[in-house]
Amino acid sequence: MRLRTLLPGRLGFGTAPLGNMFRAIPEEEARATLRAAWDQGIRYYDSAPFYGAGLAEIRLGEMLAEHPRDSYVLSTKVGRVILDEVEDPAARDLGEKGGLFEHGRPNKIVDDYSADATYRSIEDSLKRLGTDRLDIVWVHDIAQDFHGDRWLAQFETARTGAFRVLSKLREEGVIKAWGLGVNRVEPVELTLDLDEPRPDGFLLAGRYTLLDHARALQCVLPTATEQGVDLVVGGPYSSGVLAGGAHFEYQEAPREIVERVGRIRELTERHGISVKAAALQFALAHPASVAAIPGATRPSRIAEDLGALDERVPAAFWAELRESGLLSPEAQLPTA
Template sequence: MARFSPPGPLGFGGAPLGNMFDVVDEETAAAALSAAWETGVRYFDTAPHYGSGLSEHRFGGVLRRAPRDAFVLSTKVGRLLRPDRTRPENPPFVEGLPFRVEPDYSYDATMRSIEDSCQRLGLAQIDIAFVHDLAADHLGDAWEEQFEVARAGAFRALTALREQGVIRGWGLGVNLTEPCIRALERADPDVFLLAGRYSLLNQPALERLFPMCGARGVHVVVGGPYNSGLLAGGRTFEYQEAPPDMIAKRDRIAAVCERHGADMRSAALQFCAAHPVVAAIIPGAKRAEKVRENARLMAATVPSAVWDELRQAQLIPADAPTPG
């Protein structure tokens, strides 16, 4: 069967517009989404978790202006939002909407989550639904148990919704490869959103997951192509202070890029997009100027000598696909 996957290579990731780490005002958020559209982005990803519904509200406010068949939209299931006037904390998001986030991977919760998301978005169609964070910190060692809950619940619900034409595809939105591998072994997903596990710095998905995806015709959306900032010149890796070995590796990659007149950020984006199972990459952005910069970096030329030297220095795997 033909698998549905989003258009790429560049999409728009919605976590920052849920007030991730700091507040983004409404005008700035709308300008960022509009800039994505103006630069040609036609794939948008959000989730109820992002700002306790705030990101979905903002996406809908802008995307409702566009013809519905002109873009692909994904959101997530696995967390229900319950009204709560105390505005409980939902880190790393700040000043979100007044809802309490409750993890729930059951069949009924999944069905409700899709309907709730449509209402928050103000849209009647969600194209892709990802089961969110099946291996996240809030589950700890219990992720395997919750995987079975999701397999009997969320997976079954999303498969039924796909068969009914309510959604066009489903998969997992996670930051570990193991749940994706298990989903391929035990279910029938269409696409994964994998954050931080295939990047210029870190490629654990290359050895096993990506070949399995290729064999099944399943595509991958790559989140976190800058590894939460380290490859963009920052000091954080996976949203924490970067370990010395990763900083040293980043600095060696940066030196190679500089020798050949390339921007390391361009190399980071284009490396992720070069693998044939990758349908799109979704760097996050809070402001229009950053959205436009990502589009420029995606289109910039990275000399082939960069990839040759990175391979020779064993900074990227010898079998990792590269542009051109």
């Protein structure tokens, strides 16, 4: 199924921060943020077992339990199984993303893209989310940032395991769509080259933003458009640095990124717009892009995101951004 026909709007809610990413988030703050998202019309929610070792799914499920199942679209991910056994969250080997959820639950996280693990992951997610079905399932983080030189071997396991299971579940009507949920372009390239199984779309985080979009434009989006495969943009604010935060790629932003954001901010101030509006509208401008799913841990952020989506950004801003070298010549420009 085309994601553009399945998703209820151009703005969804990514729950990674609610897995206690970067900090321990009080339960009431998490509940208030999710309530704000619902009350302001957000109807697409994305989660994953990885986010706080199941914490984000549990928190999301508690909110969604208050609403009819047919009133929202829900996605989660496979590729990791959460065990009852405990471990030190700060000591997990997460490749380039060390310490990402050290404030989450201490349950042991096991990487496994096999068929059996895919079925188990879905069953466990349904229990944590308190629901009877999923709409979209993404194969999670099957890339270099988490698996290093082993990522191609993990990809092959997923191709013969998770990919085929999810294709079967789609054919049986158990799920409506599946794809990859990754922070790198290369696994998307490989998947688009496969004869089978065929995904419905991709959740690509941090790779189609104001700060990083050239490779996606060159290597993924033309083929995705040609094949009718839709893109959900994760991390449209590049882990927060485009929204006033200090993180880029889930780590402290390096100086060159901070300087680049500063140049973008100078332009937005000159044109009287917000950086959030520029970032979000850019992420949604490409024809393949059907939704963006920024995360949040405070209720006020929801109104900011919705406001950024509706803010009028003048064409002169985009022209100046491109002329300054901050935007690829191939990038699709939003229309006013």
